[in-house]
Amino acid sequence: MKITAIKTFPVRIPLKPERRMISALGKHDVSEYLVLRVETDAGIEGAGEATVISRWSGETVWSAQSIVDRIFTPLLLGHDPCDIDGVNQIMDKIAQGNWFAKSAIEMACWDIKGKEAGKPVYDLLGGAARSRSIKCRFSMGAYSLERAERRTKELVAAGFTTIKVKVGTDPDDDVARVKMVRETMGPDLELTIDANAGWDAATAIAAMERMEEYNVALFEQPTPRGDFAALAEVRRAIKPEIMADDICFDLADAKECIRNEACDVINVYPGKNGGISKTVAIVEYSAEHGIPCSIGSNLELDIASAAMCHSVIACPNMNIEQYPGDILGPEYHEISVVKNPLQIEGPVITLPEAPGLGIEVDWGVVEANPCS
Incomplete structure (x- = not known):
């Protein structure tokens, strides 16, 4: 199996008023995150999410999208998504930090590996x-x-x-x-x-x-x-x-x-x-x-x-x-x-008992809530 595309979707999802967070890091009223989809030549897709907050990891939705689109994706196209160690080595070799962006790709690969095996990731x-x-x-x-x-x-x-x-x-x-x-x-x-x-x-x-x-x-x-x-x-x-x-x-x-x-x-x-x-x-x-x-x-x-x-x-x-x-x-x-x-x-x-991560992304909702 080979990765054929990694598509990124910046999303903006508000928090419920009663759940909005205040901490030493400031206020969190709306989440601007990156959702992505890893596609393969086998027709199996995996979903990932970069839960980025600049004051936490230094990443933003735009920096995460940029490094995924411009740095990670060109190196990962054609690679086996089930080779998780290899995926991590490629990303770590080319970039320091960027924890959440890397995690989004890696969890999508686990999603694919689980679906291919018919087993939950755990x-x-x-x-x-x-x-x-x-x-x-x-x-x-x-x-x-x-x-x-x-x-x-x-x-x-x-x-x-x-x-x-x-x-x-x-x-x-x-x-x-x-x-x-x-x-x-x-x-x-x-x-x-x-x-x-x-x-x-x-x-x-x-x-x-x-x-x-x-x-x-x-x-x-x-x-x-x-x-x-x-x-x-x-x-x-x-x-x-x-x-x-x-x-x-x-x-x-x-x-x-x-x-x-x-x-x-x-x-x-x-x-x-x-x-x-x-x-x-x-x-x-x-x-x-x-x-x-x-x-x-x-x-x-x-x-x-x-x-x-x-x-x-x-x-x-x-x-x-x-x-x-x-x-x-x-x-x-x-x-x-x-x-x-x-x-x-x-x-x-x-957690549902299902292969991969166990969730099914509603890409229509993702695309209907863009971060612009």
């Missing part, structure tokens, strides 16, 4: 280590106290048992928000926080001391990307466990986190890591060193969310039972770009 990764129904936490933005209180009540009623609160902005506002969420959710449910690299070590430690009475179970990425020593400093100084996220894009980053004893758990997902294969490599390396992993999110649509589900289902060390992850991106958006949206009921997302 079977190709070694088989199911857990159920296709995955329980998630809810990621709450850095909202006003009134909105945080209202949203917490809604989430508890919907069955969420873990709520993550965005911090990393003004410490006084953040501490007040965490206090409000804890008081509203009660003492028995799990509360975690995420600073998205918004604080330095001293600020993070001081803020955590003020939040100690609110029984925070886990502190995600308190300190800036690239500063492994700062993350380790916070870990030594506070009681909650530390999750590495913004600081860990690839296997080299994961090795540095572990070498510096900077975290208790590592957050991974195919978009950030450059593909499903690279996510699996980080998860397996972490397992060898006694560090569990969980699944993060960039508010994906159904395509990339399906890729995330396959990664979770296939990897035993993707310890979402102890560290619930985020795969609820489709629920944040006003419309779906697939004909069979992933089933989301409260905190649980369920």
